[in-house]
Amino acid sequence: MSERVTNWAGNIVFNARSVRRPASVDEVQEIVAGGGPIRVLGSGHSFNRMADTDGTLVSLADLPRVVEISADRRSVRVDGGIRYGELAGELHRNGLALHNMASLPHISVAGAIATATHGSGARNKNLASAVSSIEFVDGSGKPVTVSRGDADFEGVVVNLGALGVVTALTLDVQPAFELRQYVYDNVPRASVDEHLHDMLGDGYSVSLFTNWTGLDISHAWLKRAEPLGDEWYGGHLADGPRHPVPGMPAMNSTEQGGVPGPWHTRLPHFRMEFTPSSGEELQSEYHVARADGLAAIDAVASIRTQVASVLQVCEVRSIAGDELWLSPNYRRDSIALHFTWIADSDAVLPVVGELEQRLAPLNARAHLGKVFTQTPSTIRSSYERFADFQELVRRYDPAGTFRNEWLDAILG
Template structure:
């Protein structure tokens, strides 16, 4: 491959022989029919080698944009290359919305869905749960169309790119809505200890941020429809706009003034027109049962000096349960601890292993697209339907067209 292609953070240089930019579904089918190994590259917002390959990479960014609202205005069919930020603008023009968004609107919808990426909110399930239909090119080059009447859909949605090239998705939509965003500084540890479930439920979407230099949380970000004023669980209103990552410009973040604004300008933490998060970073994330949230916080607090030494910021947020086989939120309401590390793999990996060690008694499930060191057998055992998923992979891709080293180790 003549061009040097990396993931978003630059910590992975892809080893593919060629990078394809198909402009049509027929071109995608031809690429798949030529044989593997083959992997699909979304927006590159992953931090491990799940998208890497010794064969060819396929980017769907060049497919024609498709945003087709159904006649009953309850769903939208989209192409496999569109990003959430671009989709959101089109939906808002139609007076519609998706139920939630991730922190970054820059990510591709298909990539976010395939890894069970999420926003937050105790009543909000992850983004993949909005998928009511899926169209993919399987390992034999066949176009497969799945809907909610098909028993394979719950296994195929969070598919890790293992079943084929997702060329189109159908998503549930809701009427457009407005939210306000507020930021509070210095959330006391005592409040977290006494009232964490109430805190995480006090808005459509709520995030706590900490750098683990102390036991208090540095900030709370709340996205909600009703106005608020005064202190919040002992935290004080921020005296100006904030960025989640210390030292980054607040102008990159979405509006925090408390004024009502369209859903897609409040739910993400970052504006589409600016570089999201820090850029030079690594990320890890672990999901535990919501009932174990405080225990998980205590576990990380027990090694906080090690964590703080290589951390930029840690975000704590809630996600509702779902029925998708490889979702970290499968059949359990969850709280996720998301770690944005410094961009130093050698320094970070030992700390990642330590975080996994102290969280292990709580049966944590990793985010598929982040950095984790958990042994593959332990990863498999954390997902009750993993054996069913592996069988699904064998049916959809018996020749291993979409296999790579990372996926083969996970599948076993």
């Protein structure tokens, strides 16, 4: 392959023999009909070889942008290459909003949904929960549409790219709204022990950050409609803008200080117009049942010296449960612990393995788009509908057009 393609962080160089950028759904069908192996690359914001292939790597970035708002203004149909930042701006201009966004508006909608990526909020489900219809080209090159209420729907949405090339999605929308963003420094660990669930529920979206050099929360980010005061659970209102990762420029972050603003300029941590960081990082994330959130925090604290030695920042968030088969929030309200590591796999992987051992008694589900060492059998046993998903893969891609080594290991 003459073109060198890497993921966003640069820790993965893809092995594809060719890279295709179809400009229409017809072209997508032609590529798939030509045979595999094929994998689809979204915005590249994954940290393992999920999207890798030794065949054809397909990018949907050149598909014509589609933002079709329904007549009743309750849904929007979008193309498979659009990014959240692009979609959010267009929705807001039409007085509409998504229910939530991830930390980065730079990620592709289809890619984020395929891996059950999420924002935060005790009452907010992950981003994939907004999908009401999904259109994809299956392993034979045939276009397929599956909609909410169809028998396969809950299995098809979070799909790991295993079922086909997603060419369009229909998402639920709601009226646009405003939020304020506050950051509080140095929230004591005692407050977390006594009030964790109240803290994570005290806003539309709440994130707690720590670098684990100590037990306190370095800073808490709250996104909510109502104003707040100078103190929050023992933390003090930040005296200026902050960036989640220590040492990174705060100008890349969305506006803070309690200034009201449109939903899409407050829900993400980072501004669309700036690169959120240098990409010199690895990431891991684990979801546990909400009731086990404090136990999960204690598990990390038990090896915090090891964690801190390779960590940039850890974020704790809450996500509401859903019915999507391969969602880490499947049928359980969850707390997620997200780790942004240094860009050194040799140093990070042993810590990830030890962390997973500490979290294993809590049935921690790994975010499959990030770095993990859990065995495929552990992953399969974490999802009660995994065997049903395997059957979907056999049905929609019987020839293995979309398989790769990573997916073979996960699916068995």
